[in-house]
Amino acid sequence: MENGNMQGHWTGKFFYKEGVTFIEFTEAVTAKKLVMKPFVGMYLKKQQAKYIQDLREALGAKR
Numbered sequence: 896m897e898n899g900n901m902q903g904h905w906t907g908k909f910f911y912k913e914g915v916t917f918i919e920f921t922e923a924v925t926a927k928k929l930v931m932k933p934f935v936g937m938y939l940k941k942q943q944a945k946y947i948q949d950l951r952e953a954l955g956a957k958r
Contacts, residue, residue, distance in 0.1 A: 896924075900931045905939060907946070918947065 896904060903924030910917040920943050926932040950956075 900928060901926050901935055901938070905943070907943070 896902070901924050903922065905920055905922040905924065908919045908921070910919065920939075922939055924935055924939060926935050
């Protein structure tokens with residue numbers, strides 16, 4: 896991913912255990928502007944939460 900404030904990538908690894916699916920995210924992202932560095936983590940968490948929500952909706956999951 897890349898935009899005016901950051902560049903890099905994140906990967907989601909899926910695990911299934913005892914009827915439950917888990918996701919482990921790994922990020923490699925750098926801020927392009929020093930002032931944006933404190934916000935990179937919050938932005939990624941928000942984007943990953945949106946990704947999970949989109950997956951749940953696509954799969955028809957309840958939660």
